[in-house]
Amino acid sequence: MELKINRLPAYTFGWLQMNEAVLEDVSAGRAIEAQVEVPEGLSLTTEERSGLEDVKTGSGEDMDKLVKEAGVSRQVLEVPAGADPQQALRILIPCEEGANAVNSYGAVLGEGSHATVVLAWDGDRQSKGFSAAQMKFVVGKNARLDLVQIVRGGEDYQIISDVGIDCGEGADVHVVHLFLSGKEIYQGLRTNLKGEGSHLLADVAYTVHLDHKLDMNYFADQTGKNTKSEMYLNGVLRDTAKKMFRGSIDFKKGCGGSTGDEKEDVLLIDDGVENKTIPLILCDEEDVEGNHGATIGRLDEEILFYMASRGLSEEQIYSVMADARIEAVVRKIPDDIARKRLHDEMEDELRTCRREERR
């Protein structure tokens, strides 16, 4: 089937080819067995929970169709009102050679509860395959969701990560996204800030290299009063990598007192890279404040001068600054185990790279 995903909520000039991502010849696969660690006292169920089905996601309706066609059951975590499990729900989807996987997850957070959910893709760096996962959340009144997604796919892996979150009154959502490897990565994130005072904070870091491609669609749909969205992206492009970022803040009628802020800072290391950025603010309400900013290009002259005065070559400066961007977001992972695991693995990779460079 043909998938049209990551659509902009308002289209623009067609020749820019930014309105959506089109994936041809995608076949609906089967659910792959993921490594799952469930917080103590809670369990995953495949029983449908009310409200989840209707949650709109960042990748859009075609992802719903793909999940449906694959016949995959959604695995749902239910967090009772007031619960605050100490452990995170950790899901590791293996990037197995030749896989054609479609997985579906969800979580319903009761009033005043808190949950941390970590979804990661990992596996052999040389592997080839396709993996799509959809996650839907309903975050209840005054509940808090910490969602961490880490994508480290194989060099020939195509990954679609699609998320939709419905927020109740006072709900607080913190998303940490790290895109570290994978041939083609598509990320959709739609946060439906329906409840008064609900809040989204998304911290995103990416590094895209070789001829790899990252396509992102972040959408804050603000319908509730006094809602707040913040989306901050930091990234690095190397070699002939391609990146597309669509970021939309949509102030709907009735969301008075709301604010939205999105910023993207992209460091372009090599000359063959392609960077596309389209940050939208759609505003149907007077009493709001929306800001977006983007900085794309090389490092600031002052930073270069300062670091060169400390004895670093230009190449070393760019390398250090690129690593720092990722590390800054890794530090924001609220789950100690996931953070330490990722940190250690990145350190190992860095050591290996440096050994290879010395040779």
Place this chain on the structure above:
Amino acid sequence: MAKEKTYVEDIDRSLYDFRNKEGKDTYKLKAGLTREIVEQISDEKNDPEWMRQFRLRSLDIYNKTPMVDWGPAIDGLDMDNIVTYVRDNKKMSANWADVPADIKDTFEKLGIPQAERTSLAGVGAQYDSELVYHNVKDEVAEQGVVYTDIESALHGPYADMIQKHFMKLVPPTDHKFAALHGAVWSGGSFVYVPEGVKVEIPLQSYFRLNSPGAGQFEHTLIIVDKGAYLHFIEGCSAPKYNVANLHAGCVELFVGEDATIRYSTIENWSKNMYNLNTKRALVEKNGKVEWISGSFGSHVSYLYPMSVLNGEGARSEFTSVTFAGHGQNLDTGCKAVHNAPNTSSYVNTRSISKSGGISTFRSSVVINKNAKGSKSSTSCQSLMLDDISRSDTIPAMDVRTSQADVGHEAKIGRISDEAIFYMMSRGISEEDARAMIVTGFASNVGKELPLEYAVEMNNLIQLEMKGAIG
């Protein structure tokens, strides 16, 4: 006691909203768009054969090209009801005294002859489909500057130059209404500024669409040669009718090496107008294009002047203000394509929405692989004056070299209560404070215009903010 002034009304258009009845001296083709109509226009204009074929090919392209899947709806525009060619039976003149009385009266009311006497180097005045007046001051003409209607240029010594450049920057394949323009274009100006000549005083073309249900499709072709300078001002208005009118003009600017053109537009079409206009500049080495744009009128606008920076060190600046009031959906912005090293583009826009108006800022900045060392900076700010209006910003950036610096910032919001409070604490009334803030918000364009035009623009805003707050 006077009623408390609490809201901001629409722009007072009475200055522009007068109409002349079509009489026996008016010649118009039947409504619609067919091969026969296109051939009739071609016959009317005594086109050379290449132009006749060009029109017919453009019509074919129009019929095959779908409407875009983005932007405001244009459902109210039915080409079957649009008259593509209307003219007065009198020929164009270089003397206002020879212009038909009712048409001359129209331009007098708009202040065009007065402006020509006091502050312009030349004027072209188009009424419906044809120019009725065209003149350039002797001292400017003596420098070798050519400013004439495009039909005359097609048959005169510049015929080859027209053929070489006409719709080469905006080909009919560009989009549906570029194709329409190619098929039925009529009127407009041709300007050639020779190498090294600086035209210090602006030239102006003014377009007036009087006929209800008609379209205006003027073509402006300007070539500014190496090291030359030109400021060109374009003005447009129309009376309001309860049927749709269409404006699908085309502007092509060729800016030579080290040359500069400043292209200023105050667009004030009536609110039944579909303004589907295309403007584009090709800028050579170290050349510069400056777009100054005030968009106040139209029912629906699609307007994105494009700068193609083709020579090393070429630059573009785009400064605009868009004011969308009741019944208006104004989709405006700009495009910049960096095609050579060390090019730069600078965008500074303001948009204001009120009384249910919809304003969209839409832009694209493309920095190609060969544009190393290029820079681009975009700043767009939108002001919402009430809770029934809408404002969107849709800026796109496509960067294909690491050797570039691209910055973008946008803000949407309302007038801050703190600013109003501060000004009121200094003895200024709330209404005056709001008017001052809106005028100041739009000053990015005003300060770039010649004084007379800045005054006209500020009057438009003041009329709205003062006279109509009720």
